[in-house]
Amino acid sequence: MRSLDSYSDCLKCGSVINDSSLLVPDELNPGKYRSLCPSCKHETMRTPFPPRSLRPVFEMIAECAELNRPILVLILACTAYESMFDGLFYRILERQHVFPVEAIADGIEYRSKIRIFHNLTGKRFESYLGKLGFKKLHTNLMEIKRRRNGFIHTGVAHKEVEVKLGLHSGKQFCFPKRVDLDQSDSERALKFTLDIIHCFARLYSDFGKYAEIESYDY
Numbered sequence: 377m378r379s380l381d382s383y384s385d386c387l388k389c390g391s392v393i394n395d396s397s398l399l400v401p402d403e404l405n406p407g408k409y410r411s412l413c414p415s416c417k418h419e420t421m422r423t424p425f426p427p428r429s430l431r432p433v434f435e436m437i438a439e440c441a442e443l444n445r446p447i448l449v450l451i452l453a454c455t456a457y458e459s460m461f462d463g464l465f466y467r468i469l470e471r472q473h474v475f476p477v478e479a480i481a482d483g484i485e486y487r488s489k490i491r492i493f494h495n496l497t498g499k500r501f502e503s504y505l506g507k508l509g510f511k512k513l514h515t516n517l518m519e520i521k522r523r524r525n526g527f528i529h530t531g532v533a534h535k536e537v538e539v540k541l542g543l544h545s546g547k548q549f550c551f552p553k554r555v556d557l558d559q560s561d562s563e564r565a566l567k568f569t570l571d572i573i574h575c576f577a578r579l580y581s582d583f584g585k586y587a588e589i590e591s592y593d594y
């Protein structure tokens with residue numbers, strides 16, 4: 377999880393940049409960071425990315441993966457994704473001056489937020505992920521969510537796999553079988569978590585600029 381210490385977010389231009397040397401402690405504001413932004417070329421305040429408030433969830437994911445507790449890694453990975461997505465959604469509303477942000481965003485389900493994302497940005501979320509090189513992020517999310525929900529409703533951490541029965545008249549026959557989650561699920565969820573960090577760094581950057589407010593002459 378070294379990625380937790382390398383990205384930072386420029387408070388002026390919204391560029392999220394993967395360079396730990398930009399997190400220079402601001403002597404005048406203890407606990408804050410300030411440096412020359414390579415993107416907007418101003419000396420600006422920077423905040424760590426992912427946001428500090430989400431650091432514990434990412435750390436818990438790494439810890440549970442190390443302990444080989446796949447279901448916990450899956451549950452936490454979904455939480456990390458949902459929190460990062462909500463942060464992106466808030467960011468877009470705020471930076472496009474759509475207020476009040478909380479009243480609009482709270483209580484809306486994920487699919488509606490995806491539709492509003494399209495309305496506000498003109499981009500289809502899933503295709504946009506593909507453009508950024510994270511084509512499988514959404515499919516992986518859905519698979520992880522399915523296993524998480526299965527556990528939440530049954531208390532049993534399992535997955536369905538296809539077992540090959542062999543060839544019959546030249547055709548491969550398979551049947552579905554339920555098996556326990558294993559280390560490969562932890563590893564995949566951990567990889568998914570790293571993808572979340574890299575992918576949302578791009579998304580937060582791409583939609584990080586404040587829209588200019590048009591002024592009218594009367």
Ligand SMILES: [Zn+2]
Pocket residue numbers: 386387388389390391413414415416417418420
């Ligand atoms: Zn900047």
